[in-house]
Amino acid sequence: xxxxxxxxxxxxxxxxxxxxxxxxxxxxxxxxxxxxxxxxxxxxxxxxxxxxxxxxxxxxxxxxxxxxxxxxxxxxxxxxxxxxxxxxxxxxxxxxxxxxxxxxxxxxxxxxxxxxxxxxxxxxxxxxxxxxxxxxxxxxxxxxxxxxxxxxxxxxxxxxxxxxxxxxxxxxxxxxxxxxxxxxx
Amino acid sequence: xxxxxxxxxxxxxxxxxxxxxxxxxxxxxxxxxxxxxxxxxxxxxxxxxxxxxxxxxxxxxxxxxxxxxxxxxxxxxxxxxxxxxxxxxxxxxxxxxxxxxxxxxxxxxxxxxxxxxxxxxxxxxxxxxxxxxxxxxxxxxxxxxxxxxxxxxxxxxxxxxxxxxxxxxxxxxxxxxxxxxxxxxxxxxxxxxxxxxxxxxxxxxxxxxxxxxxxxxxxxxxxxxxxxxxxxxxxxxxxxxxxxxxxxxxxxxxxxxxxxxxxxxxxxxxxxxxxxxxxxxxxxxxxxxxxxxxxxxxxxxxxxxxxxxxxxxxxxxxxxxxxxxxxxxx
Ligand code: SF4
Ligand code: SF4
Numbered sequence: 272x273x274x275x276x277x278x279x280x281x282x283x284x285x286x287x288x289x290x291x292x293x294x295x296x297x298x299x300x301x302x303x304x305x306x307x308x309x310x311x312x313x314x315x316x317x318x319x320x321x322x323x324x325x326x327x328x329x330x331x332x333x334x335x336x337x338x339x340x341x342x343x344x345x346x347x348x349x350x351x352x353x354x355x356x357x358x359x360x361x362x363x364x365x366x367x368x369x370x371x372x373x374x375x376x377x378x379x380x381x382x383x384x385x386x387x388x389x390x391x392x393x394x395x396x397x398x399x400x401x402x403x404x405x406x407x408x409x410x411x412x413x414x415x416x417x418x419x420x421x422x423x424x425x426x427x428x429x430x431x432x433x434x435x436x437x438x439x440x441x442x443x444x445x446x447x448x449x450x451x452x453x454x455x456x
Numbered sequence: 457x458x459x460x461x462x463x464x465x466x467x468x469x470x471x472x473x474x475x476x477x478x479x480x481x482x483x484x485x486x487x488x489x490x491x492x493x494x495x496x497x498x499x500x501x502x503x504x505x506x507x508x509x510x511x512x513x514x515x516x517x518x519x520x521x522x523x524x525x526x527x528x529x530x531x532x533x534x535x536x537x538x539x540x541x542x543x544x545x546x547x548x549x550x551x552x553x554x555x556x557x558x559x560x561x562x563x564x565x566x567x568x569x570x571x572x573x574x575x576x577x578x579x580x581x582x583x584x585x586x587x588x589x590x591x592x593x594x595x596x597x598x599x600x601x602x603x604x605x606x607x608x609x610x611x612x613x614x615x616x617x618x619x620x621x622x623x624x625x626x627x628x629x630x631x632x633x634x635x636x637x638x639x640x641x642x643x644x645x646x647x648x649x650x651x652x653x654x655x656x657x658x659x660x661x662x663x664x665x666x667x668x669x670x671x672x673x674x675x676x677x678x679x680x681x682x683x684x685x686x687x688x689x690x691x692x693x694x695x696x697x698x699x700x701x702x703x704x705x706x707x708x709x710x711x712x713x714x715x716x717x718x719x720x721x722x723x724x725x726x727x728x729x730x731x732x733x734x735x736x737x738x739x740x741x742x743x744x745x746x747x748x749x750x751x752x753x754x755x756x757x758x759x760x761x762x763x764x765x766x767x768x769x770x771x772x773x774x775x776x777x778x779x780x781x782x783x784x785x786x
Contacts, residue, residue: 301749307498
């Protein structure tokens with residue numbers, strides 16, 4: 272037997288072994304327990320930071336957090352957020368109407384990241400299929416929830432320091448405004 | 457006169473039963489394939505329609521029947537209509553010569569459990585499997601699509617190449633059994649199945665029939681990764697279903713033939729002959745599905761290399777060796 276044919280013979284041997292090894296692996300998988308989750312009956316619990324249906328939250332005092340700053344709308348890569356800003360008697364801004372088109376939303380979470388007031392937040396509720404595509408356009412009353420969502424102690428106006436909900440200087444990280452006249456020499 | 461009618465009734469019953477069993481089995485083989493492939497991939501497979509998904513074949517049938525029967529605008533209409541039948545009918549006809557059980561004795565007369573005991577049964581099988589090639593070739597040609605045509609050409613080349621090694625691997629069987637009749641071949645294996653004498657021929661035959669029923673790793677005529685769906689890309693609805701069912705009937709029939717030629721047909725201890733035959737045939741079907749879950753597709757040149765440079769010479773050498781051996785032991 273020449274060297275070359277001996278080599279061929281060895282490769283026949285190792286090839287056969289390799290093929291049979293493949294058969295062994297598929298057989299062992301056949302006998303393994305499937306990893307399938309039977310969806311409508313079994314549901315996996317998504318993690319709290321799962322990105323699905325979007326909500327608008329309220330601050331701990333029960334007021335709407337959203338100040339209609341349009342940052343979420345600007346951040347959204349598919350332009351599916353639209354709103355109209357307005358101002359209350361006391362100077363606090365709010366959205367007159369606020370609309371998210373979930374049929375376009377790609378659940379990227381950029382809106383939630385952009386929001387300075389933690390108003391807009393992602394929730395793990397992923398079951399929002401609808402028969403009619405127009406039902407996926409959520410208005411403000413569909414989006415607004417009663418709770419605070421994830422950051423339940425955060426209140427934008429307590430930190431921002433503009434005198435809307437409290438007099439100037441009454442915020443958490445603020446000191447009282449200085450009366451410049453007292454500084455005179 | 458009554459004897460004559462009795463014969464006809466028995467024969468018709470046998471025919472109807474075989475037809476029904478094969479078609480049902482083919483439908484459930486589709487289901488079994490989906491299940492087993494799912495298990496290989498750690499999935500569950502179809503389990504929604506009926507208990508354990510057992511009514512899935514029925515749902516598939518309804519789906520196929522209610523789909524649009526689409527014919528491409530520039531297709532050769534009549535050949536396009538004819539091709540699926542040409543793929544499925546030869547497959548089911550081959551089963552006519554396979555003995556699937558020991559002869560029964562009903563009301564004092566012998567009823568051989570084979571539809572037609574031809575004395576050239578083996579040649580009949582080779583001839584019909586050659587005709588089945590036309591289904592692929594014509595289907596690919598008549599669709600008037602480049603993918604179909606490529607699939608059809610590949611199918612033609614592949615089936616012709618592997619038919620050769622398949623035929624040659626069966627010659628030692630004929631030499632051992634001294635008959636072309638499948639009933640005689642089964643009788644000759646009453647004590648020892650031929651796989652013991654002819655392991656090489658068995659392996660060549662197994663590889664060739666896998667190529668013959670166009671299954672992975674020899675599914676080049678379909679090759680969904682390259683040719684959409686190959687020769688049946690343009691088919692829809694029940695015409696596609698006919699190609700599909702034809703493939704599974706082919707699996708059953710070729711499994712049955714491998715059983716008949718190498719595993720001793722319906723011979724076996726304890727269990728009734730029909731059960732032995734079914735078990736062996738279904739084991740082949742399982743093996744085909746298992747192989748589909750395991751092996752990747754061969755490249756075209758590898759396919760031709762294997763067929764012409766390996767299997768055919770090996771089969772020829774095998775015939776020679778068998779011949780010498782038969783002369784020596786005489
Ligand atoms: S998750 Fe992304 S796509 Fe959806 S509304 Fe927010 S920014 Fe737009
Ligand atoms: S949800 Fe947040 S980012 Fe969007 S407008 Fe309201 S405050 Fe601004």
